[in-house]
Amino acid sequence: MKIPVLLAVLAVFGLLRFRRASLLMWAGAWWVGIYVLLRFGFTAPIPSSVVSLYMGIVSIATLAYVSSSQERREEVSRPLVRFMTEKRYTALLIAAIIAIPALAAANVYVQMNVPLQPPLFSRTVHPASPSEITVHDKKIDLDNGENPFRHLETSNPSEFRTHVENGRRVYYRNCVFCHGDNMSANGMFVHGLDPLPTNFHDTIAQLR
Ligand code: HEC
Numbered sequence: 001m002k003i004p005v006l007l008a009v010l011a012v013f014g015l016l017r018f019r020r021a022s023l024l025m026w027a028g029a030w031w032v033g034i035y036v037l038l039r040f041g042f043t044a045p046i047p048s049s050v051v052s053l054y055m056g057i058v059s060i061a062t063l064a065y066v067s068s069s070q071e072r073r074e075e076v077s078r079p080l081v082r083f084m085t086e087k088r089y090t091a092l093l094i095a096a097i098i099a100i101p102a103l104a105a106a107n108v109y110v111q112m113n114v115p116l117q118p119p120l121f122s123r124t125v126h127p128a129s130p131s132e133i134t135v136h137d138k139k140i141d142l143d144n145g146e147n148p149f150r151h152l153e154t155s156n157p158s159e160f161r162t163h164v165e166n167g168r169r170v171y172y173r174n175c176v177f178c179h180g181d182n183m184s185a186n187g188m189f190v191h192g193l194d195p196l197p198t199n200f201h202d203t204i205a206q207l208r
Contacts, residue, residue: 001041001042001043002040002041002042002043005036005037005040005041006037006041008036009033009036009037009041012029012033013029013033016029022075022079023066023072023075023076024066024075024076024079024080027062027065027066027076030058030062031055031058031059031062034054034055034058035051035055035058038051038054038055039051129142130142131143149163171183175187177189178190178193178197179197179198179200180197180199182201183199183200183201183204184199184200184201185197185198185199185200
């Protein structure tokens with residue numbers, strides 16, 4: 001609940017009470033007040049279809065209340081009848097008669113005038129990786145970086161095998177399910193994935 005909105009509505013109600021507002025004013029104030037609370041009074045917004053439903057119920061309840069006795073019916077209709085019959089309100093009456101259908105038409109126009117656009121598809125299948133990453137506070141240049149283990153292949157083949165074995169363990173623990181036994185994108189989860197995992201045979205040379 002947003003307390004400032006609630007306080008603002010209560011303040012208006014207090015003012016109406018102080019000014020001894022007519023029943024018609026009260027009916028309008030309740031309607032608008034509940035609308036403002038539903039629309040702006042909650043931190044999590046209420047769907048507009050639900051607001052419409054509630055406002056329908058509020059309209060019926062207000063009508064039921066103001067028509068529930070002879071006095072109330074007269075109290076509500078008196079200012080309306082005066083507005084419609086007294087000469088000094090003629091200009092306002094004409095304005096209202098034009099404005100009500102004009103507002104309804106404008107509302108329909110705004111509702112229908114939605115630009116037709118295909119839904120946004122913002123996913124990039126292969127987002128380019130950055131040209132530089134930081135691992136354990138060490139900057140690694142992905143474009144020109146050298147694989148620090150590659151030189152071991154000739155200088156120290158047995159240590160090189162250890163690193164390859166390490167990589168194999170990491171791959172079989174974490175990657176094989178999708179990227180497949182032979183890195184050919186045929187792991188057992190592949191059928192549930194879209195896009196398919198990258199086939200390293202075709203693409204690894206093109207990747208950073
Ligand atoms: C849950 C399934 C899954 C697992 C597990 C997985 N991957 Fe992938 N991987 C994918 C998919 C799907 C793509 C393709 C993504 C795309 O095309 O946008 C991909 C793409 C890649 C790419 C290519 C990225 C690019 O720029 O195109 C690399 C490299 C990669 N994976 C490495 C790995 C490694 C290393 C592991 C294990 C540590 C791993 N993946 C585990 C599903 C997986």
